[in-house]
Structure formats: C-alpha cells, structure tokens
Amino acid sequence: MGVRSLGYLRLESNDLDKWKAFGADFLGLMPVGDGDFESLSFRMDDYPARIVVSPGAQPGMTALGFEVLDERQLALLVADVEKAGIKVTAGTEAEAAERKVTGFAKFNDPGGNPVELFYGAVLDHVPVRTPLVSRFVTGDMGFGHAIISAEDARATFDFYVNVLGFIERNTMKSPGGTTWFMGCNARHHTLGVTPMPGPGRLLHFMVEGATLDDVGLALDRAAKQDIPMMHSLGKHTNDRMVSFYVWSPENYAVEFGWNGLKVPEPVPVYEITDGAFWGHHFSPPPQPAG
Incomplete structure (x- = not known):
C-alpha cells in the first residue's frame, strides 16, 4: 500500500495580495487563519488547509504533500524511499503542527521536486464554507x-x-x-x-x-x-x-x-x-x- 491521495500543496509567492484574491475570490476556497499570519491558508473541505502560500523572493513549490494511511505505512514508505538512495528527513513536531498533521517526512524526488508524506490530518470540525462553489470533489x-x-x-x-x-x-x-x-x-x-x-x-x-x-x-x-x-x-x-x-x-x-x-x-x-x-x-x- 502506497500513497493514497494528494493532500496539500505548499507554495511560495512574492505577491500574496494577488494570491489572496486568486484563492478566495476566483477559485472559491475558504481562507483560514492557521497561526502563521505571514502565510495564506485555504481550505476546500473538512481537511486542514489544502493550499498554503507563504512569502518568498522566488515563487515556487515548497511541498507536494501526499497522504498515507497511518504511522506504520509512513515508516514502510520512508524505508523504501531510503532504499532507493534518497535522503529522508523526519518532520519536526513544530512543522507537523504547522501543517495540522500527526506526522510527516520530507525528501526530494529524483527530479528535485520537494515531497512530503504525511498521516493523521488534524481536523478542527469547523464546517467549510465555499459560497462561490457548491462543493469541491475531494x-x-x-x-x-x-x-x-x-x-x-x-x-x-x-x-x-x-x-x-x-x-x-x-x-x-x-x-x-x-x-x-x-x-x-x-x-x-x-x-x-x-x-x-x-x-x-x-x-x-x-x-x-x-x-x-x-x-x-x-x-x-x-x-x-x-x-x-x-x-x-x-x-x-x-x-x-x-x-x-x-x-x-x-x-x-x-x-x-x-x-x-x-x-x-x-x-x-x-x-x-x-x-x-x-x-x-x-x-x-x-x-x-x-
């Protein structure tokens, strides 16, 4: 058993004002305050923020977050990634809290794309509100x-x-x-x-x-x-x-x-x-x- 779904994207942008309007007013995502007041966080369903945009001098993706089943599955996949010769770093408690997940690990795929494998999304049970979109398919x-x-x-x-x-x-x-x-x-x-x-x-x-x-x-x-x-x-x-x-x-x-x-x-x-x-x-x- 491997990755189950695309859980989130973390991006950097040098124009958060444009992204605020793009994410909320165009895409119809729900802006949320997740504690990092420098970043923009957007929900689309009962999960924590699916897209987080942080300030950065050079725009780019900082994490492609894939969900796995549980802690055991994360450990098995991390071992397989390391066997493939890729260095893996465990996410810290503070980083996990920022992402609202129970645990995660990060590495770069063979193409250099930043990947995070996570489990245990932390749900706040506040209903999502997307008045511009009837519902997102997630x-x-x-x-x-x-x-x-x-x-x-x-x-x-x-x-x-x-x-x-x-x-x-x-x-x-x-x-x-x-x-x-x-x-x-x-x-x-x-x-x-x-x-x-x-x-x-x-x-x-x-x-x-x-x-x-x-x-x-x-x-x-x-x-x-x-x-x-x-x-x-x-x-x-x-x-x-x-x-x-x-x-x-x-x-x-x-x-x-x-x-x-x-x-x-x-x-x-x-x-x-x-x-x-x-x-x-x-x-x-x-x-x-x-």
Missing part, C-alpha cells in the same frame, strides 16, 4: 491533481510507481518527450510527470467542482476579475474532464474542472495523441509590465 481522492517536471522524467516516473505505489494511467508523447499520468485512488490521475530541463517544479494543479455550473460560474469570475486565461473551456481525452485553465499569479497553470473520469479498478494503460476532444485553446502567459 474525499478519498484528495484535493485534486498536480503536474510536475523532471529532467529525467522516466526515472521520476519509475520512482513514483515502483517506490510510492502509483499506478500508470496513460502517456502522451510530445517533441519534448513522454509525459506520464499516474493515479493512486479512483481519480483518473493524481500526478503527472513531464520532461523539462533543470530542477523539477510545479507546472499545473487542478481543483474539481461538483457541478458544471461551478465551472461556468468560475469562468465568469475569471472574466470579471481579469484573470488571464491559459486554456479555454474544453474536454480532456484522458480523464474526460470538462475544464478551463488560467494562469496563477506565478504563472502556474491552474485548472478548474468538473466530472473527471473515475477509475475504481486498474485498467490497461494507453497513450493519447491529443489532450482534448474539443476546446482548450491555448493563450500564452501575460508578459511582465515594462
């Missing part, structure tokens, strides 16, 4: 999915499948190489790895609304708030999700989707030759002023 599928890069994407893919227990769902070839999409629960994919020179980094994350209206209303909010579009409304070929993408304040791709394919049992892997049945027309990121 539960045992976690908060959504993320796409990361790696210079050696094959080695990174092998690590997630052979060490952390992910299941390959599909691939897609491009001039830059092969992108792998992987699942760890019924959500079609929780993680994707794509080849790119340099240290690994976050390229894209997705949140899923419970209704098509959630997507349409988010599309309206993006237009009203002048949030730059990345991909127009469309439907994916691999997970069948109807979605659109915007550029985050740091120019991550952020997808807001609905009705993603569920894969409750393993199915044969396949390759896709196009990312969308229709739509998802691309717009480049906004250029810096001046």
Whole structure:
C-alpha cells in the first residue's frame, strides 16, 4: 500500500495580495487563519488547509504533500524511499503542527521536486464554507491533481510507481518527450510527470467542482476579475474532464474542472495523441509590465 491521495500543496509567492484574491475570490476556497499570519491558508473541505502560500523572493513549490494511511505505512514508505538512495528527513513536531498533521517526512524526488508524506490530518470540525462553489470533489481522492517536471522524467516516473505505489494511467508523447499520468485512488490521475530541463517544479494543479455550473460560474469570475486565461473551456481525452485553465499569479497553470473520469479498478494503460476532444485553446502567459 502506497500513497493514497494528494493532500496539500505548499507554495511560495512574492505577491500574496494577488494570491489572496486568486484563492478566495476566483477559485472559491475558504481562507483560514492557521497561526502563521505571514502565510495564506485555504481550505476546500473538512481537511486542514489544502493550499498554503507563504512569502518568498522566488515563487515556487515548497511541498507536494501526499497522504498515507497511518504511522506504520509512513515508516514502510520512508524505508523504501531510503532504499532507493534518497535522503529522508523526519518532520519536526513544530512543522507537523504547522501543517495540522500527526506526522510527516520530507525528501526530494529524483527530479528535485520537494515531497512530503504525511498521516493523521488534524481536523478542527469547523464546517467549510465555499459560497462561490457548491462543493469541491475531494474525499478519498484528495484535493485534486498536480503536474510536475523532471529532467529525467522516466526515472521520476519509475520512482513514483515502483517506490510510492502509483499506478500508470496513460502517456502522451510530445517533441519534448513522454509525459506520464499516474493515479493512486479512483481519480483518473493524481500526478503527472513531464520532461523539462533543470530542477523539477510545479507546472499545473487542478481543483474539481461538483457541478458544471461551478465551472461556468468560475469562468465568469475569471472574466470579471481579469484573470488571464491559459486554456479555454474544453474536454480532456484522458480523464474526460470538462475544464478551463488560467494562469496563477506565478504563472502556474491552474485548472478548474468538473466530472473527471473515475477509475475504481486498474485498467490497461494507453497513450493519447491529443489532450482534448474539443476546446482548450491555448493563450500564452501575460508578459511582465515594462
């Protein structure tokens, strides 16, 4: 038994004001005060903050947090990661309290992406309020999915499948190489790895609304708030999700989707030759002023 879901993302940004509006007023997440008044924390369900954005000179992902079953499973996975030749550091009590988890361990995957394995989310039992979104699709599928890069994407893919227990769902070839999409629960994919020179980094994350209206209303909010579009409304070929993408304040791709394919049992892997049945027309990121 390996990773169960994507539990959280921890990011750094040099413009928290933009992220405050982006997270709450556009995505519809619930801002919460988790004790670190320098950071922004956002809930979407009964779990602690799923996205935490802290101030930083260089925007980037500081943690890709994956949930495991319990303390025993964490210890087994840590041992497997160490056998793969990767140094693992145990999270301190203070760091665990900051994340509102019982325990966790951290390391860099073979591509250089910062990973945290955690167990025992600490629930405060305060009902989540997301008045702009009917409900986010989370539960045992976690908060959504993320796409990361790696210079050696094959080695990174092998690590997630052979060490952390992910299941390959599909691939897609491009001039830059092969992108792998992987699942760890019924959500079609929780993680994707794509080849790119340099240290690994976050390229894209997705949140899923419970209704098509959630997507349409988010599309309206993006237009009203002048949030730059990345991909127009469309439907994916691999997970069948109807979605659109915007550029985050740091120019991550952020997808807001609905009705993603569920894969409750393993199915044969396949390759896709196009990312969308229709739509998802691309717009480049906004250029810096001046």
